[in-house]
Amino acid sequence: MLPELHRLRHEKDMKTLFARGRSVFGSLVGMKMCPNGLPVSRFAVVVGVKTAKSAVDRNRIKRRVRSIVQTHISRVKGGFDVCLLPRKEALTAKHKDVEASLMASFKKGKLL
RNA sequence: AAGGACUGUCGGAUGGCUACGUGUUUGAAAGAACAUGAGGAAAGUCCGAACACCUGUUGUGCCGCAAGGUAUGACAACAAAGAGAGUCGCUAACGGCGACCAGGUAUAAGAAUUGGGGCUCGCGGAAUUGGAGAAAUCUGUUCCAUGAUUCCUGAAUCAAAGCCUAGGGAAAGUACCACAGAGACAAUACUAGCUCCGACGUCCGUCGGAGUGAAAGGUGAAAAGUGAAGUGGUGUUGAGCAAUCAGCUACGCUUCUCGCUCCAUGGUGACAUGGAUUGUGGCAAACCCUCCACGCCCGCCAAAGCCUCUCGCGGCGGCGGGUUCUGGUGAAAGAACAAAUUUGGUCGUUCGCUUGAGCCUGGUGGCAACAUCAGGCCUAGAUAGAUUGCCAUCUCCUCUGAGCAAUCAGGGAAGACAAAAUUCGGCUUACAGACAGAUCCUUGGAC
């Protein structure tokens, strides 16, 4: 789990993010981002029922993505709210591939 | 020992680096250290309860002169509403559990019955230009019929532990029972058949009416008395010249079987057994009736706290509602005032929140469900939602190759179902693999 400072928690923030955010698509993980005016970046991971039916699978995807963010969090620029949207394939893909896809998305969004 | 049934338990282990939730300790703080952190179904949300608010009546304690306030209990008419009701128990309660009763149902090995076939043996008959012998006769072969043993096989019957049952009442009443059938639930009289009367008519016969006719008829899931055996006996059919014989059969009687009612005995009871009497469909998971139970609403997003006292422990909050002015038909919109008090809600936050109908071990009572006693233990509390990510080793599983085998080498690799959301008790559904049973039943063997 991420430190509390980097979590994006409130529904209001999520609404503004989805209303105004910029989308970035990746092979395994996509994301939505917009500036938040804070010194740090905040992250949320959303896995819908359509992505994975079982609650166990959904939780597993979320944990894997969050752990990757956590290892690279020192390199990420501050000042953005980011919502990560993994695809179905992220459940069965290998850890390295998910990591590569996520880093590519970060580069696309100029977060690195 | 084999086969079957049932039940219960488990649901990888150890370690390394790293991350998060909670708690404790330490520290001025940042932080650090230690401990701890998903399930048997956490699921589906099908029942029940705890807890909480509300309505009415009311008891007790405290405060108050009183009105009343506050804390804590008890009860709840009528009505709506109930998947309550075989019996006895267990449980906080339950569409739950245990034991028993009744009914239904499935088959394994097996049992006895019967049909077909095969091997072997035996008896009898027939045939034979087979063989032996002078002959009687003996023997062989084939065919027919038949018996015994054993094997194979078919049929239906019996048949275990089990499994299933929303198991009261159909003689209180209503509704329904399609099609078919004369008639579908209380008796009807359609067609045969028979008798009489009338009309037509020579008779036969035809038509109409009245009566008789259930001991003839078929339909259907079901037709006033359930099936079987014996006997008497009626009618009818067939055979026969006839006497008579045979088949079917209403009805009566006797015996057995099934059911209602009553009585007796046994059992706490559902019921069982025996005796007597009698013989009036189904459906209540259609309405309904009886007894029983039940206050209503709501469902932890409940309820309560966030100025002060207090509580609680840190967010000392943000937004809305107010007043005045501008504006305008009005509504919106804009600006200003914000001192105190009050109100309602939303977001946030605290609490509710995890010590509980709790878990483990042992004893006692009980067939059991369960109850009770003693000792020990503390074991998740998140809220965009923690309980992890990556890796190594060991067993376990699996694939390939070598080998008679033990085993060796290499590859895959924890593999199922599935993640707390107020808390418990059940039910239902899903589930890779592993283990267990002084359980139950059947068959076989040994003593």
Add this chain to the structure above:
RNA sequence: CGGGCCAUAGCGCAGCUUGGUAGCGCGCUUCGUUCGGGACGAAGAGGUCGUGGGUUCAAAUCCCACUGGCCCGA
């Protein structure tokens, strides 16, 4: 956490209340009509009534449990 609805022919829907025959429209097949196609006319095929149990003589219909899909409220 609580409440409700749906599943019937290839597609869209009736039938369920009050249990006995599964039906309508479009589509499909064949034939006719036309020089040909469309339209039109005639005939026809096509159904485990989502799955599994129970009640009943009999279940798409009544009852229960599942599966899948959809909606609403706090």
